[in-house]
Amino acid sequence: MKQMHMRILSNQQVSDRYWHMVVDAAGLDAEVMPGQFFNIRCSGETYPLLRRPFSIYRINRNERTLEFLYLVKGLGTKRLTERKAGETVDIFGPLGRSFELQDGWKTVLLVARGVGIATLTALAQDAAEKGIRAAAILSARSRNDLLAAETLQGFGAHVYKVTEENGNSDVESVHRLIEQILAEHKIDAAFTCGSKRLSRLLRDVTASRGIPAQIALEEHMGCAMGVCFACVCDVREGEALKTVRVCKEGPVFPLEKVVLA
Template sequence: MMKQHLLPILTNVQVSERYWHMTIDTSNMNERIEPGQFFHIRCSDNAFPFLRRPFSIYRINREEDTIEFLYLVKGEGTKDLTKKKPGETADLLGPLGYGFKLDPGFDEILLTARGVGIATLAALAQEAGRKGVRCTAILSARSKNDLLAAETLQDFGAEVHHVTEEEETSGVESVESQMRDIIERKDVNALYTCGSRRLSRLNQRLAAEYGLPGEIALEEQMGCAMGACFACVCDLEEEGKHRSVRVCLEGPVFPLEKVVIS
């Protein structure tokens, strides 16, 4: 059942030209939060924008009873969210959706992400580090200034590689070469990705070639986040047939091989 929470904001600061970082006190929450899940946050106290915005979880700090969000300021909703001050209350619905699965047999995983999708996979790297699973991450962004989660992933124990448009290293061919090297050299058990259709298709192709399982976290615009409005529908391919699912309810994390990437 979806639950609304009114929780204290501890920090809400600008960390680059386009990104902000917010920390929320979750000491009054009873629900367990998993990597890959999200919260539907009311960004403004005004009548407009009316709809909430979905935010993936950046870090889960169970000992401190806090969660963190790394968010891209893109429209009126996120612009209003930047005005929230420490001590004020955040209005959240969640945690929502199904998160990532780390098989007990995994000892080496490979993450690939672009843009704000990097924040989504950070919590997975955190969980992998906690469970002793080795993690390598290839992070893609416009510029080095957008690679905000790189140090965080390194703090979690991940080996981080970065590619950027400004360095002309983010092309699919370049990323594929790196992925093949890591998969073969480290005997990777699974692939995880978020934030780019090109990277998603590349992950699907390499997962099929190397016989690896994988998961993808999808980013979609949402209206209600409870499955009623069907604004966030995507297609899965199962047994040769397409089936439409709601990212908010059945996702946002899906088996890599099933998602139809347009």
């Protein structure tokens, strides 16, 4: 991990609630992997004081750029929308544990909700580069929030869209869709981010079928270096529960180990 000032190449609004930022990462010598995140100082001022964690949306290794798709939710992200192309942004990372794709896997299932779609898009990119196909269920409030659908399709993913707007994003409907996908494809592993209810559903389905699954957790963070313990969660270690830091031991965990409240 490294603290750097990266030049903003673009920072544009792409829907009512989401923005897309591209930064020049030519000076970054660390390998960046899907599921990892960067801690970004959103404002050039001292307030808000704390950085905000942003998962990686896309990695362009040829052009040496990083892309972030972010939801404007509070003061930090609102201040980030004010940053212009040509300015530099204070970025710290890459941080955390990444997703793991194993040799021999042919097809994986991705289940994402809201901004969690951005996190799994980088994974779909990595899978495509390794010759692994992806079936992706994208869940959102409305079709305007399904921002990564075309990007995922560009990586060869078979995309299934479910929204509250269409009335097909409830757990029962998504359960039927997952069962349909499992009947049509031999799924070697599953990945999820963005919704605890869908993560609980995926955990139960994959556990019953012996399919390995991983989850990327989203938590508020203070330092993002494992010192402040602001982002803890509970995981199962045998018969016991263990409290771990999402920023350090995560954000990616085996799905069956995470206690989803």
